[in-house]
Amino acid sequence: MRLLPVLIALVVSVLVYVLVFEHDRFLPAPATQPQTETTSPETAPQTTQIMRVVALRSQAREVDSAVVVRGRSEADRIVELRAETSGLVINDPLRKGHMVTQGDILCRLDPAARNAALAEAQARLSESQTRIPEAEARANEARAQLEEAEINANAAENLVESGFASQTRVAATRAAVSSAQAAVQSATSGLEAARAGIESARAAVAAAETEIARLAIVAPFDGVLDTDTAEIGSLLQPGALCATVLQLDPITMVGFVSELQVARVEMNAPATIRMASGRRVEGRVTFVARSADDVTRTFRVEVTVPNPDLSLRDGETAEILIGAAGKRAHLLPQSALTLDDEGALGLRIVNPESLAQFVPVELLRDTPSGVWLTGLPDSADVIVIGQDFVTDGVPVDPVFQELGQ
Numbered sequence: 001m002r003l004l005p006v007l008i009a010l011v012v013s014v015l016v017y018v019l020v021f022e023h024d025r026f027l028p029a030p031a032t033q034p035q036t037e038t039t040s041p042e043t044a045p046q047t048t049q050i051m052r053v054v055a056l057r058s059q060a061r062e063v064d065s066a067v068v069v070r071g072r073s074e075a076d077r078i079v080e081l082r083a084e085t086s087g088l089v090i091n092d093p094l095r096k097g098h099m100v101t102q103g104d105i106l107c108r109l110d111p112a113a114r115n116a117a118l119a120e121a122q123a124r125l126s127e128s129q130t131r132i133p134e135a136e137a138r139a140n141e142a143r144a145q146l147e148e149a150e151i152n153a154n155a156a157e158n159l160v161e162s163g164f165a166s167q168t169r170v171a172a173t174r175a176a177v178s179s180a181q182a183a184v185q186s187a188t189s190g191l192e193a194a195r196a197g198i199e200s201a202r203a204a205v206a207a208a209e210t211e212i213a214r215l216a217i218v219a220p221f222d223g224v225l226d227t228d229t230a231e232i233g234s235l236l237q238p239g240a241l242c243a244t245v246l247q248l249d250p251i252t253m254v255g256f257v258s259e260l261q262v263a264r265v266e267m268n269a270p271a272t273i274r275m276a277s278g279r280r281v282e283g284r285v286t287f288v289a290r291s292a293d294d295v296t297r298t299f300r301v302e303v304t305v306p307n308p309d310l311s312l313r314d315g316e317t318a319e320i321l322i323g324a325a326g327k328r329a330h331l332l333p334q335s336a337l338t339l340d341d342e343g344a345l346g347l348r349i350v351n352p353e354s355l356a357q358f359v360p361v362e363l364l365r366d367t368p369s370g371v372w373l374t375g376l377p378d379s380a381d382v383i384v385i386g387q388d389f390v391t392d393g394v395p396v397d398p399v400f401q402e403l404g405q
Contacts, residue, residue: 053386055350055398056336060328060378063364066272066321067264069301071255073275075314076304077221077247081106083236084214093229100219100245106229107217107242114215118208125201128194135194139187146180153177223247224310246314251307253283255320256298262288264324271303276317281305285322329364329372336384337361337371347373348390350381350398356390 087109094106153173226244230236253273257265269285283305292299303320305312336347338358346360361375376382381398383390390396 050395050397051356051386051390052397052399053350053356053383053390055381055400056332056384057400058330058332058376058380058382060330060376063327063329063372066365067257067261067324068365069255069257069320069322071253071301071318071320073312073314073316073318074252074254075246075248076250076252077223078226078244078314079220080244081217081220081242083107083109083217083238083240083242085109085211086235086237087112087215089230089232089234089236091232093231094225094243096225096227098225100223100225102219102221104219105216106219106225106245107236109215109217109236111212111215114208114212118205118212121201121204121208125198125205128197128201131194131197132191135187135191139184139191142180142183142187146177146184149173149176149180217242219245221245221247222249248310248312248314249307250283250304251312251314252286253303253305253318253320255301255303255318256293256296257288257301258298259292262299262301265301265322266324270323272321272323273303273305274319274321275312281312327364327374328378329374330376330380330382331367331370331372332382333384334366334371336382336387338387347376347380348383348387349376350383350396354395354397356383356387356392356394356396358392 089107090110091105091108094100100106153176155173157173223245226246227241229243230241236242253271265285265288267285267288271283271285273281273283275281283303285301286304287300287302289300301320301322303322332347337345338348340346340358340360344360345363346358348356348358351357359376359380361373364372364374366372381400383396383398384401386396
């Protein structure tokens with residue numbers, strides 16, 4: 001009973017082997033066909049596919065390659081007026097926003113006893129000045145006495161030599177000369193002391209006058225008050241704040257330029273400023289820093305702008321466009337930009353042989369209507385659609401359009 005399944009399995013295995021491995025033996029031989037000459041792939045004619053792209057005929061134009069800087073407005077001058085002496089404020093305060101003129105009194109302090117001190121110093125000066133003639137007279141008198149003593153001494157010495165005078169008389173005349181010399185020195189010292197007294201009195205007068213002048217704190221220039229002045233009755237000590245004054249005409253626009261662009265910024269170059277409010281004003285570059293900021297490695301640039309109506313305020317955000325040398329550039333859609341295998345930014349153009357060609361470019365400025373690019377010929381057919389599907393040397397069939405389509 002077990003032999004039959006084994007035989008069936010052997011028969012099936014033989015049939016499978018014959019059908020799979022020996023089936024060619026049981027098929028009829030194919031009919032021979034005449035040999036024909038075949039063309040190898042190397043010798044077969046190749047048909048080149050021409051890519052259709054959309055191109056734009058662009059002409060270079062002269063554009064102002066302005067340096068764009070973000071910055072803010074600053075008052076041309078800011079000064080904090082502080083007291084140089086102590087005293088009570090005796091004038092009514094001025095409120096912030098008040099326009100002041102150079103020389104206007106902002107804070108006046110109580111003079112107290114300063115006027116009396118000035119009068120005393122002036123009196124001492126007058127007294128010292130009256131002592132000068134008296135001291136000069138004494139000095140002249142002492143010189144005359146010295147001259148007389150010297151004459152008497154000479155005469156006594158001559159008489160002694162002739163035998164008409166004694167040595168006692170000579171000694172007495174010499175003593176008189178010494179006494180006269182001492183009197184001259186004393187009178188001269190008195191004169192110098194009187195003159196020194198005058199200079200001291202003059203210094204005291206000047207100090208008293210300076211102290212009185214410090215009682216009035218005045219505006220150093222035309223401007224506007226940024227703070228209220230000190231309240232009446234308040235006590236100001238040396239260094240205490242009286243008021244802060246701003247000069248807003250002209251006003252200064254301050255920005256910081258990178259080290260790559262600072263060489264393009266020149267003194268007195270024209271600049272256009274766009275304020276955050278949308279207002280546009282004009283000015284000129286008045287300062288370019290020679291030293292970079294230690295942290296940002298940028299250079300400070302200042303643009304002076306007239307502000308006669310004081311409509312521009314200190315601290316406003318501004319975009320500063322500093323004029324620089326013009327360049328020839330093309331205005332093209334930003335979507336036309338592409339990258340080559342090396343990662344360089346550029347465009348693909350249609351060359352005179354109608355082949356695609358990659359040209360590296362430099363981005364000059366970004367505008368709402370497109371980007372300004374340099375590096376292209378003055379006249380170029382730029383591929384604006386399909387540039388990413390062709391490579392250098394590929395034939396193209398351009399369809400031209402106008403910018404903005």
